[in-house]
Amino acid sequence: MSEQTQPPAGDWTSGLVLVTRPDCHLCEAARETVGRVAGELGVGWREESVTDHAELLQRFSEEVPVLLLDGVQRDFWTIDEARLRRLLA
Template identity: 65%
Template sequence: MAKPAHLPDVVLITKTDCHLCEEARAAVGRVTATLGIGWTEQSIDHDAGLRERFAEEIPVVLVDGVQRDFWKIDEARLTRTLRRALDQPS
């Protein structure tokens, strides 16, 4: 299998005590595991900039710095977005 030209940077923005964040972790984990890519998580709890930007939309998924989904993560849409990103040249 050929190595993808570009591995997308997937970031899940969350906060403490957020039931939607738990669901989002599971969704992002399933999608990225299927595609063989990693992801990271950042919390708004101790980051004023993230809290100001995303407070009303948590959880949020960013792909390569672009907001792609919030509240309830659509796994099919995230999969399509990540597949397109994997096909892009680096």
């Protein structure tokens, strides 16, 4: 039997990660989309803030929210629900 585990906080190289920043209206919409789709598909995800990680801030400061899947940038600014569903299928 396999057990699904979440990588530790700060590890954005594995799993589904939404990179956000405080007071970001696009981040709020992205959080809702990712939460809904991941919940429907039974996929775990987590949120990391650029304010907590210098590397994320340097890489994505102008693109948040950013969706990463196994460390690869898959979407930014507006999370496309149909594309997210295809990625997670």
